[in-house]
Amino acid sequence: xxxxxxxxxxxxxxxxxxxxxxxxxxxxxxxxxxNFSIGLANIELKRGSATSITSTSKSTNKSEEATDLxxxxxxxxxxxxxxxGHIRRGGSTGAKVRLTTPENGNKGQxxxxxxxxxxxxxxxxxxxxxxxIENTPFSLRIENYWPDFRIENGKPSSVSDQxxxxxxxxxxxxxxxxxxxxxxxxxxxxxxLTATGGPPAMPAPGEETPNRLTLFIADDGxxxxxxxxxxxxxxxxxxxxxxxxxxxxxxxxxxxxKTMSNTQPQMDFMPLKSGQAPTPSTAAxxxxxGVRVRVQQNxxxxxxxAPAGWQIAIPIGQRTDSxxxxxxxxxxxxxxxxxxxxxxxxxxxxxEVKRNEGSNSPAGFxxxxxxxxxxxxxxxxxxxxxNPFSFPGNxxxxxxxxxxxxxxxSWNPENLNQSTVQILRDPGWLLKWIGSLLVVIGVFMMxxxxxxxxxxxxxxxxxxxxxxxxxMTRGEAVAEITR
Numbered sequence: 457x458x459x460x461x462x463x464x465x466x467x468x469x470x471x472x473x474x475x476x477x478x479x480x481x482x483x484x485x486x487x488x489x490x491n492f493s494i495g496l497a498n499i500e501l502k503r504g505s506a507t508s509i510t511s512t513s514k515s516t517n518k519s520e521e522a523t524d525l526x527x528x529x530x531x532x533x534x535x536x537x538x539x540x541g542h543i544r545r546g547g548s549t550g551a552k553v554r555l556t557t558p559e560n561g562n563k564g565q566x567x568x569x570x571x572x573x574x575x576x577x578x579x580x581x582x583x584x585x586x587x588x589i590e591n592t593p594f595s596l597r598i599e600n601y602w603p604d605f606r607i608e609n610g611k612p613s614s615v616s617d618q619x620x621x622x623x624x625x626x627x628x629x630x631x632x633x634x635x636x637x638x639x640x641x642x643x644x645x646x647x648x649l650t651a652t653g654g655p656p657a658m659p660a661p662g663e664e665t666p667n668r669l670t671l672f673i674a675d676d677g678x679x680x681x682x683x684x685x686x687x688x689x690x691x692x693x694x695x696x697x698x699x700x701x702x703x704x705x706x707x708x709x710x711x712x713x714k715t716m717s718n719t720q721p722q723m724d725f726m727p728l729k730s731g732q733a734p735t736p737s738t739a740a741x742x743x744x745x746g747v748r749v750r751v752q753q754n755x756x757x758x759x760x761x762a763p764a765g766w767q768i769a770i771p772i773g774q775r776t777d778s779x780x781x782x783x784x785x786x787x788x789x790x791x792x793x794x795x796x797x798x799x800x801x802x803x804x805x806x807x808e809v810k811r812n813e814g815s816n817s818p819a820g821f822x823x824x825x826x827x828x829x830x831x832x833x834x835x836x837x838x839x840x841x842x843n844p845f846s847f848p849g850n851x852x853x854x855x856x857x858x859x860x861x862x863x864x865x866s867w868n869p870e871n872l873n874q875s876t877v878q879i880l881r882d883p884g885w886l887l888k889w890i891g892s893l894l895v896v897i898g899v900f901m902m903x904x905x906x907x908x909x910x911x912x913x914x915x916x917x918x919x920x921x922x923x924x925x926x927x928m929t930r931g932e933a934v935a936e937i938t939r
Contacts, residue, residue, distance in 0.1 A: 461718035462486060463673045465501060469494065469703075469710045484673055489721050497667035497705050506672045506680035506692045523547070525594075526629045531555040532605070533564060533622040538815065544627075547634020549594060553626050555579075558619040563601055566624060570594060579624060594630030601625075606813060621813055667705050671695070677715055725761040725768075747791050762791040798879070800847070800860060801828040805836065807867070807875050821867045823875040827860070839864045839877065857885030 462484045470477040482501035483489040491500040526545035531553040532538060539553055551570045558564040563579035570592045577587060579601055588595050602614040605623035612623070666686040673679055679695040685704030695701055700709040728743060744764040751758045751770050762768050767790040806824040811817060822840040827847045837845035844863040846854055853859040859881070866876040 461720045463503065463677075464716045464719040465671065465673060465679065465712050466714035467499070467671075467710055467712045469499070469708055471706060471708045482671070483719060483721060486721070494708075497669065497703070497708075499669045499671065499710075501671045501673065503674075504672050505674050505678070506670070506682045522593075522631050522633055524629075525549050525632055525634060526627065527551070528599070528625060528627045529553045531566070531624050531626065533557050533619075535815075549628050549630065549632065550635035551594065551628050553624075553628075555622060555624050558603070558622055563603070564619075564622055564624075566596075566598065566626060568596060568626075568628075589628075589630075592630070593632050594628050597627045597629075599625040599627055607811060667703075669703060669710065671712075673715065677717065679712060679715070725763050725766075727761055749789050751787070760789070762789050765792045766790070799830060802826070802862075802877070803828070804873070804875055807872055809867070809872065818867075818869075821864065821875075823864055823877060825862065825877070827862075837862070855886060857882045 464481055464483045466479065466481050468477065468479040478492075478494060480492050481489065482492060482499070484501045484503045490502075491498060493499070523546045525547055526543075527549045528542045528544055529551070530540040533555045536554045541548065549570065551568055554567045554569075556564045556567065563583075566577045566579060568575050568577070568589055570589060573589070573591045575589050575592075575596075577596065577598070579598060583598050583601060586595055586597050600612075602612060602621075602623045604614045604616040604618055604620045606613055606615050606621075608615075612625075666684065668684045670682045671679060672681065679697075680693065681695055681701065682690070682692045683701075683703060684690050688704040695712055697715070698711060698713050700711050702709055725746065727746065727748075744766075746761050746763040749760050749762055749768075749770065758770050760768050760770055767788055770787050770789060803826040804823060805826055808822045808824075810819045810821070812819045820841055822838055824836065824838045825845065827835045827837070833848075835847050835849070837847065837849075839845040839862050841864055844861045846859045846861050848859055850859075861880040863878045863880070864875070865878040868874045868876075
């Protein structure tokens with residue numbers, strides 16, 4: 457193997473309870489082949505050794521020193537289990553806040569649960585007041601109340617005075633032991649919301665899941681790990697080949713069975729013959745077409761198949777400073793659609809995401825674009841779902857199809873400065889509609905205007921009578937004689 461490779465290992469992770477099994481190769485510190493996700497957890501491989509991390513438990517967390525804590529919590533009357541918290545100092549207080557439904561014109565009550573303690577506060581009487589929570593080291597302040605909660609222009613507001621969607625913002629302060637990630641999150645599996653009136657915070661790029669396993673492989677081939685489990689906390693240690701490692705994620709167990717000290721990823725494609733029956737894995741897939749690439753150099757021939765939409769690398773020897781030696785240098789080949797430049801340019805000026813009330817799920821997204829032509833003509837327009845933007849906007853261009861119709865296609869939740877749009881240009885649009893209209897007119901005339909059509913002049917054509925056939929009958933005379 458040439459220099460520049462990376463150590464790799466092959467692992468298997470399985471669960472008996474759900475009857476699932478996964479296996480794959482991991483390359484150390486490789487951005488594409490260095491991690492594996494099974495949904496509830498992430499597995500990655502790095503060079504080096506694991507740091508010394510002792511197992512933690514809830515009893516250890518409780519013995520930590522108390523510190524100043526401050527946390528802001530949004531609570532909703534119609535969704536008591538979907539409160540949204542934001543840690544402003546120290547860590548989480550572990551408190552759970554519920555807002556009761558307003559009755560008889562009041563603003564409802566707040567029920568605060570901290571451990572096994574519970575306290576109730578009236579919203580109208582205690583708005584913007586600092587109140588101690590009995591039998592706890594914390595105090596509470598009701599910052600604001602919205603009877604009909606909405607988020608408009610990135611800030612919380614109330615569209616009416618009717619309690620259609622009551623919400624409250626509460627700040628809890630005090631000195632205590634922060635609740636760590638290893639314990640049960642009292643706020644549920646929710647995202648944080650900025651307490652300054654901004655929109656809900658999006659997950660940070662590369663945000664780690666609570667369940668994760670980081671494998672380390674040293675230069676001597678020794679394998680160690682750092683394990684994070686929502687249930688059991690953090691732990692670390694060494695892994696031996698073919699010995700299962702309980703992960704703490706239900707009954708999932710991981711086994712490392714192979715290691716390689718110096719590897720490089722390589723993907724090869726094989727064509728499917730016309731008479732060959734596809735396997736179940738390829739029968740449902742939309743198999744692409746491909747081309748065969750042959751490279752010849754210094755009497756050496758290399759061949760690879762390049763499927764449509766893929767980019768492959770073929771190592772070709774290049775001379776080095778040492779005489780008589782060559783080092784492989786990959787040459788990239790790609791096969792796919794030809795890129796055609798558009799006669800217009802697009803610039804994304806703004807991208808807006810509207811979210812559903814009281815949640816972080818998107819309700820719609822809108823792109824504001826600037827269109828620029830080579831002649832210097834510019835226009836600004838917006839497009840959102842089922843509402844495209846046309847350029848140029850002249851009515852006769854729209855009716856003739858000589859326009860660019862820009863529609864909102866998709867968006868990237870991790871990057872709100874990016875948007876995906878679809879551009880459609882159909883110059884034959886008017887001709888197709890004229891042809892369709894002529895077909896409709898012809899069908900109408902054929903069925904409904906037939907009695908009004910003028911008969912052609914000339915001698916009418918009448919059908920001839922059928923020839924009569926003469927039927928011959930033979931009669932017999934019978935005479936009867938009597939005496």
